[in-house]
Amino acid sequence: MEQTWMKVIEPKNRLLDLKLDELWRYRDLIMMFVKRNFSSQYKQTVLGPLWFLIQPFITTVLFTIVFGNIANISTDGVPQFIFYMAGNTAWLYFSTCLTSTANTFVSNAAIFGKVYFPRLTMPISSVIFALITFGIQFAMFIGFLIYYVCVGSVNPNITILYLPLYILQMAMLGLGFGIIISSLTTKYRDLTVLVSFGVQLWMYITPIVYPVSTMSDKMYKLIMLNPMAPVINNFKYSFLGCGRMEYQFWLISIIMTCVVLFVGIIIFNRVEKTFMDTV
Amino acid sequence: MSNLAVKIEDLHKMYRLGTIGGGTLRGDLQSMWARMRHKEDPNMMIGQEAYTKNEKFWALKGISFEVEKGEALGLIGGNGAGKSTTLKLLSQVTAPTKGKIYLDGRVASMLEVGTGFHPELTGRENIYLNGAILGMTKTEVTRKLDEIIDFSECEKFIDTPVKRYSSGMYVKLAFSVAAHLDSEIMIMDEVLAVGDMKFQEKCINKMVDVSQKEGRTILYVSHNMNTIRQLCKRCVVLDHGTVKFDGDRDEAIELYLGNETDKGIYNNYEDYNSELEHTGSVKIIDVEILDRRHAVIKENERLKIKVRWKANKDLSKLCFRMPIQFRDGSAVGMYISDHIENVKAGQLYESRIDLNTIGLVQGKYRIDIIISEINMFGGHIRADIVGNALNINVENVLNSVNNIEWYHNAWGSYSFPDSNIKTFVI
Numbered sequence: 001m002e003q004t005w006m007k008v009i010e011p012k013n014r015l016l017d018l019k020l021d022e023l024w025r026y027r028d029l030i031m032m033f034v035k036r037n038f039s040s041q042y043k044q045t046v047l048g049p050l051w052f053l054i055q056p057f058i059t060t061v062l063f064t065i066v067f068g069n070i071a072n073i074s075t076d077g078v079p080q081f082i083f084y085m086a087g088n089t090a091w092l093y094f095s096t097c098l099t100s101t102a103n104t105f106v107s108n109a110a111i112f113g114k115v116y117f118p119r120l121t122m123p124i125s126s127v128i129f130a131l132i133t134f135g136i137q138f139a140m141f142i143g144f145l146i147y148y149v150c151v152g153s154v155n156p157n158i159t160i161l162y163l164p165l166y167i168l169q170m171a172m173l174g175l176g177f178g179i180i181i182s183s184l185t186t187k188y189r190d191l192t193v194l195v196s197f198g199v200q201l202w203m204y205i206t207p208i209v210y211p212v213s214t215m216s217d218k219m220y221k222l223i224m225l226n227p228m229a230p231v232i233n234n235f236k237y238s239f240l241g242c243g244r245m246e247y248q249f250w251l252i253s254i255i256m257t258c259v260v261l262f263v264g265i266i267i268f269n270r271v272e273k274t275f276m277d278t279v
Numbered sequence: 280m281s282n283l284a285v286k287i288e289d290l291h292k293m294y295r296l297g298t299i300g301g302g303t304l305r306g307d308l309q310s311m312w313a314r315m316r317h318k319e320d321p322n323m324m325i326g327q328e329a330y331t332k333n334e335k336f337w338a339l340k341g342i343s344f345e346v347e348k349g350e351a352l353g354l355i356g357g358n359g360a361g362k363s364t365t366l367k368l369l370s371q372v373t374a375p376t377k378g379k380i381y382l383d384g385r386v387a388s389m390l391e392v393g394t395g396f397h398p399e400l401t402g403r404e405n406i407y408l409n410g411a412i413l414g415m416t417k418t419e420v421t422r423k424l425d426e427i428i429d430f431s432e433c434e435k436f437i438d439t440p441v442k443r444y445s446s447g448m449y450v451k452l453a454f455s456v457a458a459h460l461d462s463e464i465m466i467m468d469e470v471l472a473v474g475d476m477k478f479q480e481k482c483i484n485k486m487v488d489v490s491q492k493e494g495r496t497i498l499y500v501s502h503n504m505n506t507i508r509q510l511c512k513r514c515v516v517l518d519h520g521t522v523k524f525d526g527d528r529d530e531a532i533e534l535y536l537g538n539e540t541d542k543g544i545y546n547n548y549e550d551y552n553s554e555l556e557h558t559g560s561v562k563i564i565d566v567e568i569l570d571r572r573h574a575v576i577k578e579n580e581r582l583k584i585k586v587r588w589k590a591n592k593d594l595s596k597l598c599f600r601m602p603i604q605f606r607d608g609s610a611v612g613m614y615i616s617d618h619i620e621n622v623k624a625g626q627l628y629e630s631r632i633d634l635n636t637i638g639l640v641q642g643k644y645r646i647d648i649i650i651s652e653i654n655m656f657g658g659h660i661r662a663d664i665v666g667n668a669l670n671i672n673v674e675n676v677l678n679s680v681n682n683i684e685w686y687h688n689a690w691g692s693y694s695f696p697d698s699n700i701k702t703f704v705i
Contacts, residue, residue: 277373
């Protein structure tokens with residue numbers, strides 16, 4: 001009596017079975033989660049999505065005052081405001097991707113415990129939601145950028161065509177680290193505390209509030225090993241024309257990103273099977 | 280090509296008892312470091328032996344059964360029998376420790392209705408969301424939307440955020456989504472225990488439809504034997520993580536209910552001494568339920584019991600009293616026997632009591648047995664008392680009265696059988 005089975009549930013997944021086909025089948029669910037995030041965050045608020053703009057704007061103003069005017073850090077001759085805003089907008093996207101996926105398991109334990117769907121839909125929808133926020137913030141950035149271009153103080157160049165790649169890489173890196181952390185937090189809750197703190201520290205080893213041009217060669221190489229550093233650096237070069245394009249370290253950081261994401265998905269798939277017993 | 284929908288093979292599930300790991304990364308690293316140097320683990324309790332930090336608990340100890348396509352299988356068992364674990368494994372919420380589950384068809388699980396409902400979203404949005412969670416695509420949901428809304432009886436509030444719904448509406452909507460899914464295998468855990476009676480009936484009918492007309496497979500877990508009886512023909516009885524019985528529904532239910540009573544059909548009370556005041560002039564030795572294998576009776580059956588007792592004193596008049604309580608402690612009634620006269624000291628007696636329990640509705644009951652001396656003024660003095668001497672489980676039979684859920688709190692435990700109604704056109 002032979003019977004073909006649609007599905008076999010076994011104690012463990014195969015290590016490299018990433019189940020991406022299943023994820024694709026649930027693509028509608030991902031979009032539903034994005035919509036859910038959006039409306040749950042902004043229903044019954046006065047300003048609604050305007051909050052997306054207020055946050056980076058005020059941070060930029062603050063950076064301009066603190067790092068620009070008080071600390072007097074160089075901005076490579078670019079107007080301080082747009083310099084900080086460029087770094088800030090990009091960084092905010094990455095950090096949102098990271099922090100919003102980092103607590104996937106713990107914060108969704110209630111629903112994960114009741115019904116099965118590919119768990120990766122949750123972090124992926126968080127990343128897509130972050131992309132929407134980024135889109136709005138980026139539009140604001142472009143608005144200011146056009147003003148500064150007209151004034152003639154910044155000169156964007158052809159490398160802005162790399163933008164989709166920048167975005168994709170930041171999303172992949174944020175997602176990768178996020179799901180690794182979320183997998184570990186099912187056992188070690190103290191990691192959640194580390195996340196917000198760690199992201200803050202990470203920002204300071206990424207050239208957001210300072211340019212890399214003033215650094216010593218050794219320091220430069222060191223800081224460029226931070227996978228976010230080449231992305232931010234190149235982002236600034238493309239849009240503001242400051243500093244120079246960095247290809248070598250960018251390639252390294254892209255490889256790092258792919259590895260992190262790949263490892264992340266493997267760990268995530270292993271944890272998702274039994275995390276309900278430990279969370 | 281055989282027609283099995285589910286095949287479970289030697290399924291094991293182990294849980295660890297107590298806290299898992301140190302809970303913090305630092306604690307675990309510390310323990311690991313200590314173990315590596317063969318030192319004592321600083322996070323271990325004093326006196327605890329190494330590596331026995333977590334005790335294991337096997338929730339399932341190797342269960343196997345099969346479900347045919349289109350079959351509605353009931354899964355019954357007491358608390359901790361492993362029903363919910365089985366369903367969790369089937370719906371992939373967690374993975375088995377050992378063993379395999381083969382599935383042929385998409386699985387829709389309703390371990391708890393309304394999971395995945397988001398309070399801020401409207402009913403309509405939640406239908407889409409819930410449908411997507413359960414594996415439907417947007418177009419599939421759209422195609423069934425009207426049917427779902429219609430079934431849920433919530434069309435008026437469908438564009439209101441569900442946080443303003445009553446709990447009943449919430450459940451109705453959730454059930455509707457799940458019931459209209461295009462899944463071949465449905466897994467449900469007591470979801471019908473909610474909602475008003477009319478809706479419960481509607482749900483049951485829908486489920487019967489689903490399994491019989493649409494040919495979908497249902498795995499149903501419930502403590503409500505009524506719904507089990509309506510829905511399933513075959514039942515698997517689980518007990519402490521093993522399959523105790525697999526087969527005919529009625530036999531399974533009887534076995535389960537019999538297991539559920541804390542006492543069997545025979546109880547010895549020779550060494551029992553009640554804390555309640557009694558003279559001790561007689562002693563109840565044992566109590567036995569006659570003509571039955573389990574302490575289970577049907578609603579339309581009488582209960583026959585045998586009590587053996589010994590007199591320690593000459594007594595002129597005695598009687599039996601048997602207060603009956605529902606399992607929650609609410610009083611149901613009391614039986615007072617005819618007088619027993621001229622009891623001699625040292626003599627053993629056997630009393631057979633035929634109790635008319637017809638009319639007791641389904642549920643668990645406890646019966647105390649009291650033998651009272653009757654004094655010259657006709658007053659009763661307790662000679663011996665055995666509290667909770669018998670536990671019986673009354674099992675319902677399907678008839679016009681008891682086809683509904685019985686609300687013991689409001690309705691008590693007696694259904695007035697043998698009453699009748701005649702209605703005339705006037």
